[in-house]
Amino acid sequence: MTEHVQPLVMHVTGARPNFPKAAPVLAALADLPVRQLLVHTGQHYDERMSEVFFRQLGLPAPDVNLGVGSGPHGAQTAAIMVGLEELVLERRPDLVVVYGDVNSTVAAALVAAKLQIPLAHVEAGLRSFDLTMPEEINRLVTDRLADLLLVTSPDAIAHLGNEGVDPDRIHLVGNPMIDTLLRHLDELDVDSARTLVGLPPEEPYVVATLHRPGNVDDPADVAELVAAVHGVADQVRIVIPLHPRGRERLQAAGLLDHERVLAAEPLGYLEFLALVQGSVGVVTDSGGVQEETTVMGVPCLTLRPSTERPVTITHGTNRLVTRAQLPAVMAEVLSAGRAAPGTTPVPPLWDGQAGPRIAAVLARHLGL
Ligand code: UD1
């Protein structure tokens, strides 16, 4: 009698935003008759960009860490592909699951497609229509290769339809990053997070995160950005957990030369979101933070010319601003104050159940 072997699902993660997206999918699949292999490519490796998320989100330790580290796009993507190809050939997964839009995502998509392993993309169909963003290239390629396209918002269905993707492959499942947020909301301790970053008690503050190449790579952009942040700091205290990308350039351009700018190391997930929870507003160029602020009802000013997450504007608290506009728009936010809890809209299916919906789609594909 041949022994029945459960199908193997390989999850590929590697950068900070991947971890809160993968956690609910791994948790939901744990209740089903599948084996799971969690791969970390090593794209992010600092304790504060990686390990802290595994600890705080209850993710199992990665089964494999490819340890690729940093490098230019070609070298980093290629290194991930070399390591993953070997692993996929050895382990022969029945399904590869990739998350978001980082280099680890597209590298895994290319490997799976060429080895003809079915591929699922969580957070498919988002489009900024800005090909100067590396993430947009990663999204287009990954979606073109994916067999299952798991989408977080209705606009993504329309984009994929326009690109000729078979509607049978597209599944609106909600937002797994919001599953993670809702699951941990009760653990957010605003007072401890304030103390951790050295904020005086009671004083209102804004939180900022800045790491997009379009803001922090070119010294001319960095100078404008620092002026914009100082324009905010003239009005309110601003706390900035500095992403390693651009940290030196921002500091060299005088970011900290303002008494109301408070810099910090990258924060753990719980500490960061606690700070957001207690803030009067957020300034960001992050993708995920636009979504989290929407669900938390915290005003979000996004320093980008476009967003691949327009639902956070139509159904949320997000506004796109230029660096030049930021101080004046922040003045409006500060005078309007935060809306009463529960009164801002939330996108459909951002309800904490995306993980189980994704697991159900994957299970059906695996014939379970
Ligand atoms: C990557 C993603 C971006 C995502 C961001 C989330 C790509 C193309 N970009 O950008 O979409 O929004 O992660 O945070 O995949 N570094 C460290 N320690 C680390 C990791 C990086 O010091 O643990 C430094 C290195 O100098 C590295 C630089 O940060 O060269 C950039 O890292 P990289 O992963 O290439 O891109 P991110 O800007 O982090």
Ligand code: UDP
């Ligand atoms: N985040 C965090 N600590 C920080 C800054 C961000 O835990 O100091 C979390 C944030 O809450 C979200 C994720 O990191 O869950 C977003 O990652 P990032 O902004 O790096 O990437 P993006 O979403 O822009 O791709």
